Amino acid sequence: MMNPSLLRQRGYSLRRILGTLTIGAAVVLAGCSDDDDDNNDAQQPEPEVMASYQVSIKNLTAGQPLSPIAVVLHESSWKSFATGEAASSELEQLAEGGDNTAYLDAAMASAAVFNSASGSGVLTPGSMEDINLDVSADSVGTLYLTLVSMLVNTNDALAALNAVDVKDMGVGEQLTFTALTYDSGTEANSESADTIPGPAAAGGAQEGYNASRDDVRDAIYVHAGVVTADDGLAGSVLLETHRWDNPAIQVVVERVQ
Amino acid sequence: MNLSRSITQSKALLLAATLIAPITHSADLTVSIENLTRGIYFTPLAVAAHPDGTSLFGLGEAASAEIQAMAEGGDISGAGAILDSIGATQANNPAGGLLTPGASTTATLNTDGTSNTLLTVIGMMLPTNDGFVALNSQMIPTEPGTYTYYAKAYDAGTEANDEVRGSGAPGEAGFPVPPPLEAEIGTGGTGLTNSAEGFIHIHRGNLGDTDSTGGMTDIDSTQHRWLNPIAKITVTVN
Incomplete structure (x- = not known):
């Protein structure tokens, strides 16, 4: 023995x-x-040497709660999405319903992903959340960060950092990023209470994910913003307070170990 | 503080820089332009490398006649002539016409033997009265690699944003509607009441409406709005 x-x-x-x-x-x-x-x-029995990152996310919008934030630390070869290309089914589920389960499962199944994490819940406008992730210290030199969340008072809007470079950060070093908003291109922007899962659509069917794709084209692009009922869109349950401008999120990444 | 000494040091640094860096700029680069919008078309793009200290426009300044012709009607011949006159390296109209929403196009520039260190990409946005997409005088990296830039939407300030069908000729109201846009653009809008701003600025966006046969504008608020950035420009220095 x-x-x-x-x-x-x-x-x-x-x-x-x-x-x-x-x-x-x-x-x-x-x-x-x-x-x-x-x-x-x-030497005492030695654990693997780890690097730890604190990812602090702040919701910069006026009236768009954010679905639980999905954070992925990965190599450059892993790609969450690309503008001009169709969204994956997992990203579609996140973009239309705010559920990041399938998205994070798919990420963790990739050998090019070091670690991932989910925020604890909905991040309301103006509020902030810290998410901590550890990776092996060996991966510090090849590290990229992807962060995705749904603007829940929309049909399929995402706020995202798409593979930003966080390589070779020293302990205590901080990097600040701001996130653009994208339209996943998977659902028509009817803005109706039956198709928006967020609280603005209370009283409607508030459908989240639906596999059919019926936007202007099946490809991701920078979101054009919501029109809203206040600006004359018949059938929209949204009000002018649900509009936003880029950037929608501020992200501060600090290597804490 | 010893002024003469600091001047001497500056001269020394300048001399050192001159010795190290060649006077001419040498780069073989590709410039990919991706239209990131939901429903805005880019008319033919000017893609050019040009010398340090030169630019086609400045924010807050009045547009030149050449910028006006580009922004109101998509005509880049005047901008091309200015670029020629300053020795720019040009690869204009890489898409061979309109760059549709979501599409990408690539231009190749070789600046060997020139002093063209800045990159400009510019073209009109449709449907707008005098909106244009631009990356303005971006320093071209000298290290080989791939670099990403995001371009914003500007308003030339030369024409009232009435948002109805009209002319692409400089100084004439309304915006042109080339065939691919015909089905997307409404008719019968009464036109928004406003005036040319007189200076180049960040575009405030289209207003539009949801009435395709009347209302205030011929622009569709559900299709033809945007948020910045509207283009992703990927520069690969070989």
């Missing part, structure tokens, strides 16, 4: 060896046993 702490120590040694392999095989062979001796003498 092996001592679990020994297993961990051996694991640690193995990682160091693997790390050294990138420098050169000859060095590995020479340095191997020395490393093991050092560990046995000095």
Whole structure:
């Protein structure tokens, strides 16, 4: 029966060896046993070295609560969406109904995603939320952040940061981003109480996700804003207070560890 | 503070910079322009690299006749002539006509042997009276790589935004309606009452209405509004 702490120590040694392999095989062979001796003498069982990020999100709109924020830390090869291209089914579900479950599941299924997290609930206008994520310190040099949330008093509007560069941040360093709003291009912008899930549509059917795609084109573009009943759109349940301008969200990313 | 000493230092730095940097700018670049709007068309775009210290327009300033012709009617020949006169490298009208909502087009510029360090992309927005999309005198990076810029909507300030069908000729009211837009544009709008602003500024957006056979405007409020940015411009320096 092996001592679990020994297993961990051996694991640690193995990682160091693997790390050294990138420098050169000859060095590995020479340095191997020395490393093991050092560990046995000095090291406690060592957890994987982590980097931690605090992502602070502020809703800058007047009257658009935001669905639970989805945050993904990933390599550049992972892409949540691109303007001019059709939204994935998972993004459509988030954009039309505010449900980020399928979106985050799909992200975590990718080998190019390091970690993801969801906000705790709806983020109301003017309010702020901190979301914390850890990744392996090895991934710091290739790290991008994507953040997506629905403006819930719309048919299918998203506020998003699309793969912003957060590579090589030092501990204590902060970066500030502002998010544009996009139309997912998956649902007609009727603005009706039956098709908007947010509180502005109370009393209507308030449908969220619906698989049919009936916007002007099946592609993501920068949102043109809502027209609203106050501005003469028949059937709209929205009022002028539900309008917004870019940017809709401020995001401060800080590496805290 | 020793003034003469700081001047001497500045001269030394300037000399060092001159020795290191070549006088001519050399870059082989592609410029991709993506129309990010829901329903706004871009008329033929001027895409040009031009010298430091030059620009086609300035915010808060009156538009030149060439900018007016571009913004009211989509005619970039005048802008092209100005760019020619300052030795610009041009790749105009990459889309070969209108750049439709959601579409992308790519231009190639090679500035070898020139001093063209700034990039301008400019073209009219339809339907608007005198709205235009522009990336104005953006410094072209010298490091090879891919760079992303977002372009905003401007108002040339040369024509009243009455938002009804009319002319693309400078100084004439209304906006032109080329064939692809015919079915999208209303008729019979009485026209908004306003006047030319007189200076170039960030466009306040279309108002529009939902009456396609009357009302105040011929613009559709559900199709032809926008929020900035309206174009994504991806520059690849090879």
